[in-house]
Amino acid sequence: MSANHYTQGQITLIQGDLTAQDTDAIVNPSNTSLYLGAGVSGIIRAKGGDQIQAEMDKLGGCPVGGAKVTGAGKLKARYVIHAVGPQMGEGDEDAKLKSATVESMKRAAELGLMSIAFPAISTGIFGYPMDRCARVMIGAALDIFHSGQAGSVMKVVFCLWGAEAFELFKRELSKR
Numbered sequence: 570m571s572a573n574h575y576t577q578g579q580i581t582l583i584q585g586d587l588t589a590q591d592t593d594a595i596v597n598p599s600n601t602s603l604y605l606g607a608g609v610s611g612i613i614r615a616k617g618g619d620q621i622q623a624e625m626d627k628l629g630g631c632p633v634g635g636a637k638v639t640g641a642g643k644l645k646a647r648y649v650i651h652a653v654g655p656q657m658g659e660g661d662e663d664a665k666l667k668s669a670t671v672e673s674m675k676r677a678a679e680l681g682l683m684s685i686a687f688p689a690i691s692t693g694i695f696g697y698p699m700d701r702c703a704r705v706m707i708g709a710a711l712d713i714f715h716s717g718q719a720g721s722v723m724k725v726v727f728c729l730w731g732a733e734a735f736e737l738f739k740r741e742l743s744k745r
Contacts, residue, residue, distance in 0.1 A: 579714055580707065580725050580742060583686075584735040587728040588616045591645050593682035594638075595728075596673050598690040599651040601630055603637065608693045609730075613649060617642035621649055633659070634668030638676050646686070650676050654691030657698075663705050666691055670709035678720025686726040689734055699734055703741040711745060 587595050587609060597613050600606070603625040605614035614622055624639035628651075631637045636652040652673045655665035669690055677685045687706060691697035710725045729735045 579719075579723060580710055580727065582735060582738050582742060583726055583728045584730075584732060585728055586612075587686060587688050587730075588612055588644055590686040590726060590728055592684035592686040592724070592726055593646060594648040594650050594677050594680075594685045595641070595644065595646045596636075596685065596687045596690070597649050597651045598688055598693070598695075599625075599631065599653050601633060601653055603628055603631055603651055609688050613644070617644040617649065625651060634665040634672065636669060636672035636676050638680065648677075648680060648682065650685065652687075652690055654695060655697065656691070657696035662691075662697060663701065666697065666702065666705045667709045670706050671713060674710065674713050674719060674722055674725070677722050678718075681721045683721055684724040684726065685722060686728045689727070689729055689738070692734070699737050700741075703734075703738040707738065707741050707745065 605622050621642045628637045631653045633653050641649045650673045652669040654669045655662040689702045692699050692702050713719045
């Protein structure tokens with residue numbers, strides 16, 4: 570995978586492997602049952618170990634737009650924040666994705682973390698369009714920074730799989 574980087578203020582875009590990020594927390598694009606299935610979640614389980622799923626099992630699920638935290642097992646990060654994004658067609662998708670992003674940053678701030686890495690939530694099997702995801706997630710992160718509600722969080726990384734996703738996020742960030 571390419572090592573593309575683009576930074577503006579407290580937001581960094583990286584094309585690469587989310588599980589390899591050296592941030593305090595990474596965000597798992599989860600489902601409401603908090604089960605590590607396929608895609609990014611499957612990679613998190615494979616590289617982080619089954620203890621992440623064991624901790625998730627004790628959390629009792631999570632609503633769409635919410636976020637819960639576990640340890641990160643064998644990953645570089647100390648925590649995994651499990652954010653539940655929307656499935657396309659369920660209604661009010663943009664607000665739900667914004668909420669999942671904001672709630673993830675709140676969980677990081679509650680733990681006193683300084684950095685968090687997000688994937689493009691809901692763009693896989695949940696069918697959310699990548700360009701809308703870039704607009705909503707970058708907008709949510711910037712809103713939190715500009716409102717002074719980021720707490721300890723000083724750096725947000727969007728770790729994107731593939732050149733197309735990276736370019737869409739880069740284009741959106743450059744508009745701001």
